[in-house]
Amino acid sequence: MEATVSTETNGKTWSGGSNKPLGASYGKMMMWFFILSDALTFSGFLGAYGLMRFKFIESWPIADEVFTHFPFLHGIHAPMYYVALMTFILIFSSVTMVLAVDAGHQMNKKKVTFYMLLTIIGGLIFLGSQAWEWKNFIGGSYGAVQLNDGKIVQFVDASGHQVTLESFVKSSHSERAQHTRDKGLWFVEESTLAPFSVKEVIEGFNAHPELSIRTELINTETKAKTIISRADAMSYLNNANAVVKGANLKVNEYGNTLFADFFFFITGFHGFHVLSGVIINIIIFFNVILGTYERRGHYEMVEKVGLYWHFVDLVWVFVFTFFYLV
């Protein structure tokens, strides 16, 4: 079989055999079936997200209220814009990738190198953007109070817009400091304390008569979170258990913790794919520069890594829809 190898690579690479089932080379066919299996993995995750979302459909966080940040526009409510930018960055890096594949078909080494470089840069920008998105989500925007049964209560002003805890709560510095290794037992640590205590938040709430609260429950008519009148607010706040700022795997100021769990897991898994895609792209990029594929007589390897890169873009299209749009 090896005698029919059509390319000259000093016998160092395996040609994939002379049989070509489904009319595709070994590597390309295997890449397609890997992509198929990876697509099913992502479907499993997104399906699980859908299951949990349907389970808590009446109180699921509204994405427009969660992802509202944009670089250099601090404090301005800008839903969707940033994730739209991220989507464009990824689509554009897909375009440069397919241009590299196209240049490879014409054996144009210079163009392949240039477009591969652009693709790698696009991938790195996307990764940075995702890190920034995570930073904002982890840091939180308004802060909230968690009740004894785990529900989240947020604070709104008279017009129904959310207000930050900092804008009405005064810290009395009566609580203890965060325990760190240098302050006590060296083997004991604790996580960062909430910026305020429950008592301080309730005092601040009482001192500002224009404030009210809202619960996670979504009004089915208006598709907005239910606002509780100030008169009834104290019966909720009397059940307050903790002050929450930001989101992590245990608690989430925007509502259901599962939302944060799935967000971290699915965008994290996707980001890991982007990272590995960038690393593979870099390896292929150097191979292109070294002339490996020039000598091999074809740029099929660029095509195969391109398939993977487009798949990462494809997954993002679905993540974008299910986390930000629907």
Added chain:
Amino acid sequence: MAANAHEHKSHTALIWKVFGILSFITIVEVILGIIKPDSLHLTKILGTSPLNIIFLVLTIVKAYYITWFFMHMADETKSLRRSVVWTAVFLIIYLATLLLIEGSYINDVLSPLVKWNY
């Protein structure tokens, strides 16, 4: 494709056209996502809002363009195309249908037990 690499002609024009289509769809999605017109957002059709259906359809259109023209699925043989696409489409629809029906059922059972007034 590698076999006829030398007589392969450039598809640059097609690539930019597909980029234009994908960008246009994304812009439409973002505009709809920001405005959320009440007539599409608060009404109900087929168990969800028309807006959600629009988003789903546009997503599938985008997936089609990426797979067919960026991943060159259009150039593969029919047998490869079907063995990848049909498998994925069938299993994903199957999984999603079962999980979403189950999620609604759990919600039907669970939500009456959740207390929202204190």
